[in-house]
Amino acid sequence: MKFIDEFRDGQLARGLGGAIAKAVDPARSYHLMEFCGGHTHAISRYGLTDFLPANVRMVHGPGCPVCVLPIGRIDLAIQLALDRGVILCSYGDTLRVPASNGLSLLKAKAGAGDRSGDIRMVYSAADALKAARDNPNREVVFFAIGFETTTPPTALLIRQAQAEGLKNFSVLCNHVLTPAAITHILESPEVRQYGTVPLDGFIGPAHVSTIIGSRPYEPFAAQYRKPVVIAGFEPLDVMQAILMLVRQLNAGRAEVENEFSRAVTRDGNLKAQALVAEVFEVRSSFEWRGLGEVPDSALKIRAAYAAFDAEQRFNLRYVPVPDNKACECGAILRGVKKPQDCKIFGTLCTPENPMGSCMVSSEGACAAHYTYGRFKDAAVA
């Protein structure tokens, strides 16, 4: 396929692998965190670690929108569907995330006890608006999740709903912010105090950066002395970014570099940013699965659009729910553990019966390793 195959060329990958092997200093190690689930997916799907020297280690980050969604937020959505009888629209992956009482949105849709929820999978946020237009006598709620990539469409949706004067539409907003999560990881005791998670640099988000630009990462380079290379989601993008990080580290540099220059600029998409700023404001704190409460890490709907805020409209009260005790998603999302370190990985917790959120989305570290890479564990065993 034109424009894609070029970024999946095995010969170029071997060339880049050779360049990385030549560039690395054998006396040191390189711990690089790929923040995004999209990168995690590419690394597993294309077996990128096979091309890397042993002293370059990839650490999976928390950039998977489904994975970081805490149980309590899914419970709110299920409550809306089952107790309030709304039509709940959501992106696909979210349906399978395990929630309280053995439920998930998918199970609530099929039925819980004598009730079942009208829960609909949508491909586009605009489909939720259509559901509201088509069902004027019912409440329609869009369960909005995702990082900065999916936020502008939600903002558009809310503005559109206001322009049309829709009275039966609202959004349960779970949009989260990338830079706050990176700060949180860099400030975590494992990284700062104990050094149990060595982190030398970051592969910065692809799609998120098309919106926010590369500028927001500059403080990480300046204050924390960690190089950041923004990279696309194709395998060659990731390889190239690794080479760029290795070179920065060797030279003792800590800068923001942009490998994904075909889509990302320093300032990002200003129009989208303005739209988001008009509709949303920063929440003082938001719970992330794995990271806990993270200050200034999420968005809520501004007062001017309160009529479209499901939390206000239905007077929802958030109740945090602890994860399953055996589940290591928290440690995995912080880069402290690998999927294989979790006792229930591949036994109790599989993509068919996920216990933790990292096993749900194809971008989750556990699902990616289970789906594409676990033959490597078998070879060792």
Next chain:
Amino acid sequence: MSEIKKNYTRPLDILNGRVDMSHGSGGRAMAQLIEELFLAAFDNEFLRQGDDGASLPAMPAEASGRLVVATDAHVVAPLFFPGGDIGCLAVHGTINDVAVMGARPLYLAASFILEEGFPLADLQRIVASMAAAARAARVPVVTGDTKVVERGKGDGVFITTTGFGWVPQGLALSGSQAKAGDAILLSGSIGDHGMAIMSQRENLAFDAPIESDTAALHDLVAAMLASGAAIRCLRDPTRGGLATTLNEIARQSEVGLMLDEAVIPVRHAVDAACEFLGLDPLYVANEGKLVAICAAADAERLLSAMRAQPLGKDAAIIGNVHTDPHHFVQMQTRFGGRRIVDWLSGEQLPRIC
């Protein structure tokens, strides 16, 4: 002296009429629907018997063998899609299930569940397509049934077809017979049917030159069997796609499979649409493709036999069978790495971010 007037029944209003509850009640309306719509299209000597079931001649007397039966319920939305509709799909799907058992398909039985309010014009289109497919395949629909459910309790039309076929003595294909060293062959490009359907979904409609590959595979199968190659197993990779079918075989045969991504045929448009939606063509449904496992020494011979058939012209040897206690299906990626091609968990869902 008055005469009893000759019965007159107003013909079905195919153009504007709709299925109503009386069409399933067992009365005159039902008889009329069957006669004017179904019998007219499927007409054959067995249906003309007019009894509750079809009385069939004894199985082919030329040799001893076994009877094979397969049944398949067809539900698809939309009912009409590029390259086909639920009617021809219902014929092809069941013929293929029979054919990949190594059997020559002989007869089909069909049962329809119709939703109240369904346009008769659409029903006629579906039945005509089904009849044409059955005729082209030389497999008659010999008996059938119709039920009507209330509006909202069906999705227009559901069609269940059951197929009967005959396997000659000595031929026993099974997914449990793959052996280390065997070759894996695929009859053509993957993902066409699933993406053709996807491109028509109401909430996703996109313009793509993709047609369903729905087709009856029994002539291809016959040519493959006639080649004399030592075929262990045939399967049609429908729901769940090629990946699912191969995982089934690996599990049944207790072996590992290794694929070569570079030689698996995928049409550009399908590849692009999958990329766009975040789907993997390996998991997308096919309705006119088959996978064969055969002895390595016979692989080339089987490949030429397949390529000589219209439905096998893009056939390829896509991998081989090896010993693996974990029964993994693995793939050498075009990129140069190796990865698992796992069972699909749940539905294939697009990525969010």
